[in-house]
Structure formats: structure tokens, C-alpha cells
Amino acid sequence: MAPTRSTAVDGARPLPAADLRQWETPYADALDRHAAREPLALMVPGHGGDELGLSARLAEYFGTRPLQLDVPMLIDDIDLGEDSPLSRSLDLAAEAWGARRTWFLTGGASQANRVAALAVRGLGENILTQRSAHSSFSDGILSAGLVPSFVLPSIDTVHGVAHGVSPAALDDALAAAAAGGRPADAVYIVSPSYFGAVADVAGLARVAHAHGAPLIVDGAWGPHLGFHPDLPESPARLGADLVVSSTHKLGGSLTQSAMLHLGHGAFADALEPLIERAVSITASTSTSSLLQASLDIARHSLATGGELIGRSIAVADAFRDALRDDPRFGVLSDGFGAFDDIVAVDPLRVAIDVSGTGVSGHWLRQRLLDADGIFFEMSTATSLVALIGAGKTPDLVRAHRALVAAVDSEEARAERSQAAVHGFPALPEAGTLRMSPRDAFFAETELVPAAEAVGRVSADTLAAYPPGIPNLIPGEEITAQTVAFLQAVAASPSGYVRGAADNGVERFRVTRQD
Numbered sequence: 424m425a426p427t428r429s430t431a432v433d434g435a436r437p438l439p440a441a442d443l444r445q446w447e448t449p450y451a452d453a454l455d456r457h458a459a460r461e462p463l464a465l466m467v468p469g470h471g472g473d474e475l476g477l478s479a480r481l482a483e484y485f486g487t488r489p490l491q492l493d494v495p496m497l498i499d500d501i502d503l504g505e506d507s508p509l510s511r512s513l514d515l516a517a518e519a520w521g522a523r524r525t526w527f528l529t530g531g532a533s534q535a536n537r538v539a540a541l542a543v544r545g546l547g548e549n550i551l552t553q554r555s556a557h558s559s560f561s562d563g564i565l566s567a568g569l570v571p572s573f574v575l576p577s578i579d580t581v582h583g584v585a586h587g588v589s590p591a592a593l594d595d596a597l598a599a600a601a602a603g604g605r606p607a608d609a610v611y612i613v614s615p616s617y618f619g620a621v622a623d624v625a626g627l628a629r630v631a632h633a634h635g636a637p638l639i640v641d642g643a644w645g646p647h648l649g650f651h652p653d654l655p656e657s658p659a660r661l662g663a664d665l666v667v668s669s670t671h672k673l674g675g676s677l678t679q680s681a682m683l684h685l686g687h688g689a690f691a692d693a694l695e696p697l698i699e700r701a702v703s704i705t706a707s708t709s710t711s712s713l714l715q716a717s718l719d720i721a722r723h724s725l726a727t728g729g730e731l732i733g734r735s736i737a738v739a740d741a742f743r744d745a746l747r748d749d750p751r752f753g754v755l756s757d758g759f760g761a762f763d764d765i766v767a768v769d770p771l772r773v774a775i776d777v778s779g780t781g782v783s784g785h786w787l788r789q790r791l792l793d794a795d796g797i798f799f800e801m802s803t804a805t806s807l808v809a810l811i812g813a814g815k816t817p818d819l820v821r822a823h824r825a826l827v828a829a830v831d832s833e834e835a836r837a838e839r840s841q842a843a844v845h846g847f848p849a850l851p852e853a854g855t856l857r858m859s860p861r862d863a864f865f866a867e868t869e870l871v872p873a874a875e876a877v878g879r880v881s882a883d884t885l886a887a888y889p890p891g892i893p894n895l896i897p898g899e900e901i902t903a904q905t906v907a908f909l910q911a912v913a914a915s916p917s918g919y920v921r922g923a924a925d926n927g928v929e930r931f932r933v934t935r936q937d
Contacts, residue, residue, distance in 0.1 A: 445519060445726035450719040453501045453508035454712055458491040467495050467709070494712045501712075512719040519726045520649065520668070521660035522684035523691050526702050529714040532643040532669035533559035534705050535683040539611070539639050539665050540567045541701035542694055546637070547608025551593075551600055554853055555585040556611055557641060558886035558893040558921060565860040565884070565897060572600045572607070573853060577762045582755065582776070582805045583850055585892065587622035588612050589764040590630045597634040607631075611639040614658065615648070617801070618755060618808060619772030620765045621655045628662030628688075637664035637690040645769060646674035646682070647813035650725045651732040655767040659684045664694065673771060673813050676721035680714040724814060731814035736770045739811050742819040743773055751779040751830060755806060771811045778805040780830045781839040785915050787829055795825040804915075851908045854881075854900035858934065863897035866934040870924055873910065876901045876931035883932045885922045887912040901931060 464471045472491050474482030482490055496502060502509035509527075517525040528534045540563025543550065550564060554573045564571050574596035577586045588596075593610065600607050610631040614622035624640055631638040640663040642648065649657030658666045666684040670676040685691055685698060725732075746752040753776030759765045777784050784802035791797040800810040807826075811817060829835060857880050858866070868882040878900065885895040887909060894905055909928045912918040924930045 442518070442726075444515060445723060447515065448512070448716075448719045448723045449508035449515070450501070450512040451716040454492045454494065454716055457494060457498065457501060458488075468493055489713060492713060492716065496708070496710055496712075509715070512715075512722070515726075516682060516718070516722045517684065519722050520657045520666070520682070520684050521687075522666070523687045524685045524695060526683045526698065527715050527718045528681045528683060528702070529679060529707065529711045530681070530705065531671075531679045532641075532667050532681045533557075533562075535643075535667040535669075535681050536560040536641065537563040537566060537705055538683055538698060538701040539667060540564055540569060541705070542665070542697040543567075543609035543637065543639065544569055545697040546690075546693065549600070549605045549608045550611060551596055551607035551609070551636070552611040553588050553613050553641075555613060555616075555892045557613075557643065558884050560611060560641065561860070561884045561886075561893040561896045565864050568859070568861045570605065570859055571856070571896070572596070572603075572605060574612075576613075577764045578850060579755075579758075579762070582778075583803060584616075584618055584755070584806075585850065586616055586618070586620045586759075586762050587614055587764040588627065590623055590626035592764070593627055594630045594634075597630065597636070601634070607634065607636045609639060610634075610636045611641065613641040615642070615645045615655070615769045615772075617644060618774045618806075619644075619769035620756075620759055620762070621645070621648075621767035621769060622764055623766045624656075624658045624661040624663055628664075632662070632688070637688070637694065638662070639665040639667070641667045643667050643669035643681075644672055644772075646670040646672060646721075647725060647732065647771065648769070650813065651729050651736065653733070653736050653770060655769065659686050662686065662688060664688050664690045665698075670718055670721055673810065674721045675717075675724055675812060675814065677714050677717040680718050680721075682718060728814045734816050735811050735814055738816045738819050739770050739773055742809070742823060745820075745823050746773075746775060749827065752777065752826075753779065771813060773809040773811070775807045775809065775826075776805060777807055777830075780835070782830065782835050783838075785918070786838055787826070787835075790829045790832070790834065791822075791825055794829065797822055797825055851894060851902060851904040854895070854902045854905065856896075856898050857900055858898040860897040863934055866936060868932050868934055870930045870932055873906050873929055873931060876933055877903045877906060879931070879933035881931065882934050883922045883924075885909060885920055885928070885931075888919050888921055901933070906931075 470478040474487050536559040544567040548570050550569045551572050555576045628638045640658040642658050646668045648655050664686045668682040671678050671680050743754050755774035756768045783804050784806045788799050788802035800808045881895045886893045909920050913920050913928045920928050
């Protein structure tokens with residue numbers, strides 16, 4: 424399935440690359456000017472912005488430049504005032520992604536997810552969420568006291584991969600929630616997926632709005648969308664009301680930096696003050712200037728880097744073509760046309776089907792890491808996922824050569840002789856929600872062996888990594904299928920379960936009053 428470009432909603436602005444203002448980096452430049460003054464810092468941070476005294480080792484390790492630019496909040500001509508360099512950078516970011524307003528976050532997309540949950544709680548307590556939402560949104564549900572109902576994504580049962588939600592499936596789920604007496608006050612979906620599948624955000628927005636609910640899009644894996652004609656469009660330009668953007672993932676900012684975009688729709692007036700308050704209670708009062716500067720620069724680079732992004736797409740396309748020439752490999756996105764929820768593909772994700780090699784994706788990922796120093800983003804029993812940063816042209820010829828060599832190696836032959844591909848059990852269905860997540864989290868609890876946990880109510884959020892999707896949330900009944908799945912992930916070479924009481928998921932924390 425070839426990548427397609429979704430159509431923007433009426434009134435959305437065009438790509439900002441031609442706007443000369445997008446070449447500016449107001450906040451990063453303000454930090455430059457501050458450092459050039461060589462200030463005597465009798466304030467935090469304690470390193471003082473120089474290499475003297477106890478900061479000598481820090482400066483030797485990083486260089487002096489990061490120390491000079493690492494300044495605290497509330498500095499004139501940096502972030503104070505309505506027309507501060509920071510506020511101008513935020514305006515440029517909103518323009519670049521087609522948003523009404525943008526917030527820079529230094530707690531990652533996980534913070535953005537919690538902010539989104541807290542904000543929409545101001546509209547009501549009922550949230551309809553895609554079941555394959557990231558665990559940080561489940562944490563937000565718990566913190567905000569939201570009551571969730573779920574819409575299931577489509578599932579590739581061959582590879583055990585969750586994709587997205589179609590407008591028709593969302594419409595059915597919203598109608599069912601209303602019929603059950605809990606009409607949704609907000610909707611949360613994921614696009615693009617970990618594997619690069621892009622949902623029909625414009626169609627989903629229309630459905631959510633028809634049911635009187637704003638649409639939150641977890642676009643953590645798509646901060647680069649909308650910045651090249653061969654990329655799908657930015658969700659904010661397609662009618663999404665809130666967009667979570669993990670800018671560091673493919674957009675080039677520093678790790679742990681992210682953005683949250685507010686759309687232009689009918690819910691914006693109500694959501695904006697709620698988001699502002701939610702940001703204030705989740706953000707550090709010592710926000711990193713280095714992370715914020717990296718967001719400012721990443722926005723500039725994406726908005727003005729169309730030619731470089733095109734090169735990234737070209738090398739990714741060449742990698743896919745090389746894989747297709749070897750019958751042992753496949754490209755997962757070639758089969759995306761079988762799923763009605765997928766309307767486009769992010770070409771900067773190369774999901775490789777390795778089931779024809781006779782070895783597991785987990786074994787292959789570890790072999791490439793150990794023998795060749797090549798780090799793929801993730802593996803499953805049957806796949807490897809390569810991630811190409813926007814504007815980057817990594818040596819994918821080397822990666823392909825190493826991949827072939829690994830499959831042809833003596834170690835691979837030995838691996839094939841020992842066992843077939845080491846598959847996981849099927850993705851488990853959600854257990855019945857028997858208590859609200861918040862009540863279950865704060866309930867009196869006990870740790871019990873896995874076998875005794877079946878049928879009990881979970882007090883924890885447990886999520887298999889990768890890709891960080893919650894398989895249990897507080898208040899849900901624990902099923903035998905979920906226990907088997909989580910233990911299989913925990914036993915795999917490159918997996919672990921976030922929130923588990925022990926590494927092997929031998930015990931579960933359950934409520935006593937269930």
C-alpha cells in the first residue's frame with residue numbers, strides 16, 4: 424500500500440515551509456544572547472553555567488556549551504512577558520503543525536497524555552478510548568478520575584500487531600456507550616501506530632464531533648507528519664481537537680521533549696484553560712531550557728527541511744525495495760490494505776516481516792545489536808521495526824547487509840534447528856471493568872501469585888513493552904489469557920512489563936474487596 428496524503432479540513436492552513444518566519448528560532452536565539460553576556464550566575468542551577476569548581480567534570484564530559492545554555496525559568500528576554508522569545512516560538516510551533524495553540528513539554532508525550540486526560544475531565548467523566556492506548560494515558564485516566572469505555576483497534580493476528588480504529592467502528596462504540604447510559608465526553612485514538620499505520624483522523628473527528636465529543640489523537644509517533652507532500656497530514660489540520668506529539672521520536676528534538684497541540688475546532692475555547700491548568704500541575708517548575716530550545720530548533724528544521732525529509736523517504740523506500748527482493752523478508756505495510764482503518768502509511772517506519780527466516784524477530788534484533796552495533800527500534804516474534812528520523816539518511820545498505828548476514832549465519836542455523844519462531848500468545852482481550860480505575864488504585868491491595876490472580880481485580884496498570892500498550896488497568900478483572908501474554912513478553916529477550924511487581928510477572932497486585 425503506497426503512502427497517501429490525507430486531505431486537510433476546510434480552513435486549515437497550507438504547509439508552513441514557504442513562511443520565512445519558520446526559519447526563526449526565537450527561544451534558542453534568546454539563550455544564545457544570554458550566554459554571550461557571560462553572566463555571573465548567583466542563582467540556580469548550581470553549576471553556574473561554567474566549568475569552574477565542581478562543574479569541571481561535567482564540562483569535561485559535555486563541554487561548556489550546554490552549561491551556558493542551561494538557564495532557569497523566568498528570565499527577562501527569554502521567557503517572561505506576553506511577547507517573549509518563548510511565546511513567539513510557541514506561536515511558530517502552532518502555525519507549523521496547524522494548531523490554535525501549542526505547549527512545549529519536557530516530560531515527554533507521557534506528560535502530554537496526562538495533561539490531555541486531566542483537561543478533558545473538565546468536560547465530563549466518561550472517556551471512550553482506543554484499547555491500545557499508551558499506558559501513560561491509562562495513568563492519566565486514573566489521575567483524572569475518568570471512567571473509560573473502549574473501542575477495539577483492528578488486529579493483525581498473523582503478527583500480533585494492533586493497528587487503529589475506523590470511523591465506522593468509532594461510531595458503533597460511541598452509540599453503544601450512549602445506549603449504555605454513559606455517552607462519551609471525549610474520545611481518544613492513536614495515529615500513527617508503532618508500525619506506521621495512519622488512521623482516518625478527519626473521518627474520526629467528524630464522528631466524534633457528531634456525538635458531541637472532542638477528539639484526542641495520540642500522534643506521539645508522528646511529529647513529522649505534514650512536513651512533506653509524501654507524508655500524511657498533521658492531525659491538527661484534519662480536525663483533531665488535541666494532538667499529543669512526541670517530538671523527539673522522529674522530529675529531531677532531545678529525548679523527553681514533546682509538544683501538545685490544541686486544534687481550531689468547536690471545543691477549543693473550553694479546552695484551552697483546562698489544558699493550561701493541567702500543564703501547570705504536571706510540569707516542573709525548573710523546566711529544562713535545553714529541551715525547550717531543542718523543540719524550537721526541531722520545529723524550524725522540520726518546517727524548512729522538506730528536501731532533507733524527501734531524502735529520508737527515498738532511503739527508506741530503497742530499503743523496502745531491497746527487502747522485497749529477498750523472499751525471506753517481507754514489508755508489513757504492503758499488507759495494510761487489508762485493514763479498513765488504515766488510510767495512509769508513514770514511510771519513515773520500515774516494519775520488516777522476518778517470519779520467513781525461521782528465526783524470531785527478538786533473536787534477530789539482539790544478534791544485530793551484539794554483532795554489528797545496529798539498534799532496531801523494536802522487535803516482535805515475527806518482525807523488526809526500523810525508524811528513520813525525519814531528515815536523516817542512515818546507512819540502510821549496511822543495515823540490510825547485516826540483516827542478510829545474520830540470517831545466513833551459523834548462529835541463525837543453530838537457532839532454527841532448536842525451535843521455530845518463538846511466538847507470543849494472541850493479544851489478550853480486556854477483562855471486565857469491575858471498579859473505577861481510581862477506586863481500584865487507592866483500594867486496599869495484596870500481592871498474590873499469578874494463578875490466584877485470575878478472576879481478581881487489578882490494582883495496577885501493566886503494559887507489555889514494546890510497545891507500551893496497557894494490557895491491564897486498575898479496576899479490570901485479570902484473565903488467564905492476559906497472565907499468559909504478560910509472562911510470555913517478560914520472558915522474551917527484549918521485552919519487559921511496565922508496572923509488574925516482579926520481572927517475571929509471577930505476582931499481581933489485586934484489590935482486597937473484590
